[in-house]
Amino acid sequence: MKRREFIVLPAKALGGLMLYSLVGELIPASAEDVVKVPLRFFTATEAQVVQAACERIFPSDDSGPGATEAGVVIYIDRQLASPYGRDKHRYTKGPWVESIPEHGYQGKETPQQVYRAGIGLLAADFAGLSPDQQDLRLEKIEETHFFQLLRTHTVEGMFCDPLHGGNIGMVGWKLIGYPGPRMNYRDQIDKHFGQTYSPAPMSLEQILRHPVKGVEDDVE
Amino acid sequence: MKRLKATDVVVIGSGWSGLVMAKEIATRTALQVTVLERGPARNLSQYASGMDEINMRRVGLVQNPADQTITHRHSLRDLAAPIRQYGSFTPGTGTGGTSEHWGGISDRYLPDFFVLATHLREKFGAARMLPDWAVQDWGITYDEFENYYWRAEQLMGISGKAGNLRGQLIEGGNIFEGPRQHEYPTPPLTPTYTMGFFHKAATEMGYHPYPLPAANLSQGYTNPDNVSRPGCVFCGHCANYGCMIGAKAQPTNTIMPVLTGRNNFSLRNNCWVRKIVHRNGRAEGVVYMDENGEETMQPAEVVVLSAWTPNSVRLLLLSQIGEPYDPVTAKGTLGKNLTHQVTSGGAGMLVFNQRLNLFMGSGAVGYGIADFDGDLKEEPPEKVLRGGLFLRGAAASEGPITSFGRIPRGEAPRSWGSAWKKASISHWDRIGPGAEMRGDHFAYKQNFMDLDPTYTDKWGDPLLRMTLDWTDYEMRQMAFGRRLGTQLLEVIARTSGATFIKADTGGSFRHYNASQYITTHIQGGAIMGSTSEQSVVNSWLQHWKMPNLFVVGSSSFPQNSSANPTLTIVAVSHRAADGLIDHYLKKPGPLA
Numbered sequence: 001m002k003r004r005e006f007i008v009l010p011a012k013a014l015g016g017l018m019l020y021s022l023v024g025e026l027i028p029a030s031a032e033d034v035v036k037v038p039l040r041f042f043t044a045t046e047a048q049v050v051q052a053a054c055e056r057i058f059p060s061d062d063s064g065p066g067a068t069e070a071g072v073v074i075y076i077d078r079q080l081a082s083p084y085g086r087d088k089h090r091y092t093k094g095p096w097v098e099s100i101p102e103h104g105y106q107g108k109e110t111p112q113q114v115y116r117a118g119i120g121l122l123a124a125d126f127a128g129l130s131p132d133q134q135d136l137r138l139e140k141i142e143e144t145h146f147f148q149l150l151r152t153h154t155v156e157g158m159f160c161d162p163l164h165g166g167n168i169g170m171v172g173w174k175l176i177g178y179p180g181p182r183m184n185y186r187d188q189i190d191k192h193f194g195q196t197y198s199p200a201p202m203s204l205e206q207i208l209r210h211p212v213k214g215v216e217d218d219v220e
Numbered sequence: 221m222k223r224l225k226a227t228d229v230v231v232i233g234s235g236w237s238g239l240v241m242a243k244e245i246a247t248r249t250a251l252q253v254t255v256l257e258r259g260p261a262r263n264l265s266q267y268a269s270g271m272d273e274i275n276m277r278r279v280g281l282v283q284n285p286a287d288q289t290i291t292h293r294h295s296l297r298d299l300a301a302p303i304r305q306y307g308s309f310t311p312g313t314g315t316g317g318t319s320e321h322w323g324g325i326s327d328r329y330l331p332d333f334f335v336l337a338t339h340l341r342e343k344f345g346a347a348r349m350l351p352d353w354a355v356q357d358w359g360i361t362y363d364e365f366e367n368y369y370w371r372a373e374q375l376m377g378i379s380g381k382a383g384n385l386r387g388q389l390i391e392g393g394n395i396f397e398g399p400r401q402h403e404y405p406t407p408p409l410t411p412t413y414t415m416g417f418f419h420k421a422a423t424e425m426g427y428h429p430y431p432l433p434a435a436n437l438s439q440g441y442t443n444p445d446n447v448s449r450p451g452c453v454f455c456g457h458c459a460n461y462g463c464m465i466g467a468k469a470q471p472t473n474t475i476m477p478v479l480t481g482r483n484n485f486s487l488r489n490n491c492w493v494r495k496i497v498h499r500n501g502r503a504e505g506v507v508y509m510d511e512n513g514e515e516t517m518q519p520a521e522v523v524v525l526s527a528w529t530p531n532s533v534r535l536l537l538l539s540q541i542g543e544p545y546d547p548v549t550a551k552g553t554l555g556k557n558l559t560h561q562v563t564s565g566g567a568g569m570l571v572f573n574q575r576l577n578l579f580m581g582s583g584a585v586g587y588g589i590a591d592f593d594g595d596l597k598e599e600p601p602e603k604v605l606r607g608g609l610f611l612r613g614a615a616a617s618e619g620p621i622t623s624f625g626r627i628p629r630g631e632a633p634r635s636w637g638s639a640w641k642k643a644s645i646s647h648w649d650r651i652g653p654g655a656e657m658r659g660d661h662f663a664y665k666q667n668f669m670d671l672d673p674t675y676t677d678k679w680g681d682p683l684l685r686m687t688l689d690w691t692d693y694e695m696r697q698m699a700f701g702r703r704l705g706t707q708l709l710e711v712i713a714r715t716s717g718a719t720f721i722k723a724d725t726g727g728s729f730r731h732y733n734a735s736q737y738i739t740t741h742i743q744g745g746a747i748m749g750s751t752s753e754q755s756v757v758n759s760w761l762q763h764w765k766m767p768n769l770f771v772v773g774s775s776s777f778p779q780n781s782s783a784n785p786t787l788t789i790v791a792v793s794h795r796a797a798d799g800l801i802d803h804y805l806k807k808p809g810p811l812a
Contacts, residue, residue: 056636059638059641063645079278089278089279089286089305090285090305091285091286091288091304097299099301101733101735102292102732103292103301104305104307104734105304106304142634151636156277156621158624159619159621160273160621175645176624177575177649178579178620181272181457182455183268184455185453185454186451186453188580189410189412189580190411190412195574195575196575196577198575208268212269214274215274
């Protein structure tokens with residue numbers, strides 16, 4: 001990693017001890033109860049803008065935790081730093097043409113480039129705005145490819161397995177009552193008819209009892 | 221170029237087609253079989269670690285479009301564009317191919333489907349045939365084919381209930397299926413909660429719901445090759461995933477155990493075939509890039525081409541074997557009869573008050589209704605000749621990322637923010653499975669595959685170009701499916717206590733959409749038939765112009781059926797193997 005930029009997040013919001021999973025090493029909470037998570041792609045300022053935007057897309061409110069508590073920005077940062085962020089899973093040969101919607105996204109920009117430009121649209125002061133002002137700015141870019149990606153990534157970061165850096169402490173899964181990738185429902189499948197079956201979630205690594213590598217940690 | 225020692229049979233691709241061929245040849249003869257697979261090896265422990273929605277979404281078990289994709293245009297008038305990220309289909313790679321991440325629904329095709337051109341003309345009259353249809357017979361009948369279905373069902377251990385046993389109709393099974401000689405190898409899967417609603421409504425409407433035949437075993441099973449697999453545990457990671465316990469029949473868990481360790485079989489992973497070398501109407505072997513990127517010639521006595529359908533067609537085009545189809549002159553056969561599957565369904569949403577536990581499930585668990593499959597008894601307002609299969613009342617495999625945010629319209633002003641979040645949380649796991657129709661897709665003169673003049677793959681070889689669009693006829697098929705599917709959902713709502721929220725618009729799209737998933741059931745391009753003027757391969761899947769080349773898979777299907785293709789692919793592969801082993805090897809030359 002060339003540079004060492006961090007996003008500073010309140011430790012309490014992030015579920016305390018679960019943080020070891022964020023970087024594969026324990027990050028001690030500082031005296032001020034904040035956690036400095038090293039960034040792989042974003043600058044600190046960019047991460048703050050994205051963090052604030054994700055929080056408006058999936059807010060923390062009276063229905064439960066949101067993007068901040070789940071560490072969505074950490075998830076997105078890792079995805080963008082990965083081969084995916086550089087479009088290693090997309091056909092990127094030219095000529096680049098503007099085609100019909102039925103052909104899907106035809107833009108030349110990689111997810112990294114889309115984010116850099118999109119963050120620019122939201123502007124560096126975005127994190128300091130009021131929620132209403134932030135919503136206004138987001139509404140203006142709702143139709144852009146950047147916003148579509150940001151929204152998709154926010155949902156991914158809320159409900160992904162914690163091994164990817166999001167859904168810290170499985171807050172997203174607890175929010176909806178998803179039990180995690182349990183390996184066996186043979187004894188459950190013909191029971192609980194009409195009733196919620198929602199045991200406390202377990203992550204893939206907890207179930208398998210060994211580490212699992214996310215695609216974002218692939219070395220090329 | 222590196223030149224290897226000759227092998228007897230070289231097989232291109234290790235999906236069902238390639239590995240069924242390899243197994244039959246390697247176990248029934250002393251011939252040396254060499255399988256070349258473009259992707260990596262796969263194993264069970266990877267599949268347990270692979271139960272992850274993000275890894276599946278980003279990489280999964282599919283071919284990387286960065287290496288090679290397909291271009292698409294709607295008509296000859298349009299400019300083709302590359303499909304840069306997958307949309308309407310998701311072809312697999314690695315040992316087992318697409319059949320590692322399939323769902324497992326395993327209906328047979330209807331008997332009349334094998335003679336569809338003749339059947340439609342006789343039944344409805346030449347006047348009802350549309351001028352641009354290119355529907356053809358297969359060159360084989362269902363009766364000749366029935367035993368191959370049985371071999372495929374035994375190989376995979378299909379779980380189901382017969383509805384037509386030697387002509388005797390059996391309630392509870394699919395009474396509209398063709399006659400079968402044997403009951404299914406294993407009984408149906410355990411019905412899930414929501415399936416009860418579907419069954420009740422369909423029965424009340426006078427239909428005949430049957431448990432979908434599933435390649436996901438209902439119980440432990442040992443097949444005729446002595447390969448044992450356990451019953452499904454409903455982990456909910458089925459379609460798009462590989463099975464972590466081997467309950468879902470996949471080439472890796474069903475065929476590889478037979479082949480692994482045999483000294484007349486070898487499988488080379490990460491080998492990308494670029495050309496079939498041939499001279500004077502005879503295949504001499506294949507040229508491929510090996511795992512180190514070195515160009516390699518593998519000579520062989522027999523070549524079996526069994527890649528994913530468009531890739532098989534592309535390899536024939538790249539190798540200049542056969543005459544490319546020209547839609548203007550209607551000359552040539554290679555690339556014609558490109559079809560996809562026509563899908564449609566109930567327009568709206570079933571909202572339940574209670575949670576449904578949809579995260580439990582299996583790829584093929586569910587009910588089907590075949591009352592409208594094949595010829596319709598009376599002509600519907602949409603004026604289509606044939607209907608389709610309606611599925612299915614159960615969830616397949618959906619993680620929370622995919623299922624979150626599914627809310628009835630009007631619940632939130634926009635698809636983000638606090639109101640949307642709250643509505644999505646409260647509706648999560650309460651939206652019932654829909655009612656989907658799968659219909660035949662007839663072949664059209666204007667739908668075909670050729671080589672793209674502009675775009676190339678990572679080696680610089682031209683991409684395949686699909687020219688494909690829906691016509692007014694498919695729009696009417698979809699309207700038919702929407703109308704009946706909606707009726708079904710309305711009755712499910714009434715009989716189960718759910719609320720049916722109608723979609724505000726139905727069928728607003730008009731054209732084939734390559735950006736949204738349909739199925740991976742692309743077919744045709746190297747079709748079978750009874751004459752070389754009309755088809756690329758004979759009904760043994762032997763190339764008409766090159767007797768030591770067999771092109772195996774759904775590239776050989778002249779048109780696309782309402783039923784999903786995998787079972788039929790496994791069945792035709794057995795027949796091609798019989799043709800090669802029992803006939804060709806005894807007397808090398810054309811089999812038809």
